[in-house]
Amino acid sequence: MKDDVIIEARNVVKRYYVGQPNELEILHGIDLRVLKGEFVAIVGASGSGKSTLMNIIGVLDRPTAGSYILDGVDVMAAKDAELSEIRNQKIGFVFQTYNLISRTSALKNVELPMLYAAVPRRKRIGRAKALMRLVEMEERMQHKPDELSGGQKQRVAIARAMANDPAIILADEPTGALDTKTGRMVMDLFHMLHKERGKTIVLITHSPELAEETERILTLSDGMFVGERKGLGHAPV
Amino acid sequence: MLLFENISLALSGLRANKTRSVLTMLGIIIGIASVIAIMTIGASMTESMQSSMTSMGATNITIAVSQKSTEEEISEGGMRFEWGPHSTEMDDDDLMDEEMLSDLKEHFSDNIEGFVLSEELGSGEVRSGQDYAYVSVDGGNDGYIEGEKLNLISGRLFTEKDQSKGKKVCIISDYTCNNLFRGDTEAALGKELSVVLNDEFHHFTVVGVYEYNSTYNFSTASVEDTETSLYIPLYTAFKEEHKDKLFSRVEAKTSLDTDVTSFLMEVQDYMNEHFYRNNKSFEVNCFSLSDMLSDMQNMMSTLSLAISFIAGISLLVGGIGVMNIMLVSIQERTKEIGTRKALGATNASIRTQFIVEAIVLCMVGGAIGIALGLGIGMIAAQKMGYEAYPSVNGILFSVGFSVAIGVFFGYYPANKAAKMNPVDALRYE
Numbered sequence: 001m002k003d004d005v006i007i008e009a010r011n012v013v014k015r016y017y018v019g020q021p022n023e024l025e026i027l028h029g030i031d032l033r034v035l036k037g038e039f040v041a042i043v044g045a046s047g048s049g050k051s052t053l054m055n056i057i058g059v060l061d062r063p064t065a066g067s068y069i070l071d072g073v074d075v076m077a078a079k080d081a082e083l084s085e086i087r088n089q090k091i092g093f094v095f096q097t098y099n100l101i102s103r104t105s106a107l108k109n110v111e112l113p114m115l116y117a118a119v120p121r122r123k124r125i126g127r128a129k130a131l132m133r134l135v136e137m138e139e140r141m142q143h144k145p146d147e148l149s150g151g152q153k154q155r156v157a158i159a160r161a162m163a164n165d166p167a168i169i170l171a172d173e174p175t176g177a178l179d180t181k182t183g184r185m186v187m188d189l190f191h192m193l194h195k196e197r198g199k200t201i202v203l204i205t206h207s208p209e210l211a212e213e214t215e216r217i218l219t220l221s222d223g224m225f226v227g228e229r230k231g232l233g234h235a236p237v
Numbered sequence: 238m239l240l241f242e243n244i245s246l247a248l249s250g251l252r253a254n255k256t257r258s259v260l261t262m263l264g265i266i267i268g269i270a271s272v273i274a275i276m277t278i279g280a281s282m283t284e285s286m287q288s289s290m291t292s293m294g295a296t297n298i299t300i301a302v303s304q305k306s307t308e309e310e311i312s313e314g315g316m317r318f319e320w321g322p323h324s325t326e327m328d329d330d331d332l333m334d335e336e337m338l339s340d341l342k343e344h345f346s347d348n349i350e351g352f353v354l355s356e357e358l359g360s361g362e363v364r365s366g367q368d369y370a371y372v373s374v375d376g377g378n379d380g381y382i383e384g385e386k387l388n389l390i391s392g393r394l395f396t397e398k399d400q401s402k403g404k405k406v407c408i409i410s411d412y413t414c415n416n417l418f419r420g421d422t423e424a425a426l427g428k429e430l431s432v433v434l435n436d437e438f439h440h441f442t443v444v445g446v447y448e449y450n451s452t453y454n455f456s457t458a459s460v461e462d463t464e465t466s467l468y469i470p471l472y473t474a475f476k477e478e479h480k481d482k483l484f485s486r487v488e489a490k491t492s493l494d495t496d497v498t499s500f501l502m503e504v505q506d507y508m509n510e511h512f513y514r515n516n517k518s519f520e521v522n523c524f525s526l527s528d529m530l531s532d533m534q535n536m537m538s539t540l541s542l543a544i545s546f547i548a549g550i551s552l553l554v555g556g557i558g559v560m561n562i563m564l565v566s567i568q569e570r571t572k573e574i575g576t577r578k579a580l581g582a583t584n585a586s587i588r589t590q591f592i593v594e595a596i597v598l599c600m601v602g603g604a605i606g607i608a609l610g611l612g613i614g615m616i617a618a619q620k621m622g623y624e625a626y627p628s629v630n631g632i633l634f635s636v637g638f639s640v641a642i643g644v645f646f647g648y649y650p651a652n653k654a655a656k657m658n659p660v661d662a663l664r665y666e
Contacts, residue, residue, distance in 0.1 A: 112577070
């Protein structure tokens, strides 16, 4: 395997209720290869297996069969505690519903992945503040998530995803709950992280317009990839 | 590492749900408060007893005449015979006289330094012209007067002659002096007072004035109405009552190197052997303050045990309340747990977070309980006339117990949270 491959998934199958009469196969043998620094979109209608695939790419769930190697680590062979560490170190999640911890400040939210990685306090706070500056949220670091707008919350979530400098950023419908204007700002932020920071980004969406902005578009339908084409690779002019 | 973050997180959670937190902690607050209150009262009682014992002389033993206990015997034929006291009325023959006491002192001359003897005449009014004051009249020998530790302002204590001849002299308090002689302590000396006790008049000449110590006075009476002691010689008291010099109860002062506990038995055996052998109804019993103290401590620990049991039930209910609220809280925060897991939290760190939260909940409850219990205990101890001492053991025990409840009742919900599947937890709405 080449060094510049970040995601190498082969013949990934996911079944639910294994061994029961209502056994259900959601993914029917997916092959996915993502290179370092790529900006990839996975599109598909609801029910196509998008979420299931995202959970597997994000190491939240294990495939029933197949192989998955993320940044050189064999996920199939990892134990639960090792999966936690992989999520912590190699993946930055951005959710549609932001999923910020509501009782603590924006800054503390960004610190959280570093807290689980046992980064020393001083370094942790320094890095969290730098990331808040990067997403232009330094004015509102001490605010609680409830006091922020949707766009601001998503920017904090992106800063949090960057906290441990992960191998990939996994964004699940990141603009789904935002209006067009703030959604645009969030997408611009992803382009910036991709271009200026060289981040590998996997965007999962049902919107063809958003997918068009990425470098490569994979279409998922009924648990299988049915199409692959090149995208613009930048925001629409 | 994460401990500090977990604690501050738990505290902010408590603040966010104040009513819910307080209601949850109520069982623990009540349980801990009752334990602390009873332990504070207990500690105050024993501490006060101990300090008063050292000031009164713990080496005193009390020798008292008491009724013989009834003995039962069952004959071969199954008949019951009661061997009991033949009469229950104590008469002069049953009491101890001075002869017995001097014999006892002679026999145990190494151990007995003297006797503290007193005879109370009762409470009444003392009058001089139109003025009056309330007094209780106490007759006492030198040993008794010495034990009272009087602080004389003017005049003198009783002389040997006052005691042996039973002279009609008295020592009054400065309160009495204020009422009768407008505080002129020198003018009071040599004045004759009439004391009315049970409609009988008694006359005594003032020989001394002492300073009344109001520190231990918890009565609500005004200074003018406060009843103070008026001391007269022991023999005088008997003469006023037209009684012989006989005692049902005396206190003996023992020398410092005496082992009180074993000496008690020696005295008791000697007295019963020599003077009460043929007495069918009465015998002599000896006890000391330290005996009484240990009796009281036993009683207190039994009481503490009973209250602790009730408190234990309250703590158990409180602990179940904590467990319940933790389960609710975990249910509510399923999505947060999922998010934390997505960000790299291990099962262990989720478990720690919720156990710490349960411990913080219990410890805040425990702290409120301790404060409340100390308040109640100290006020109660003071109302009962004891100096208030907080029970350090009780506080340490309560803190430890709060933590234990937190761990015990927090573990199950925390473990439930830790074992959540991240995918399901994230999808939870």
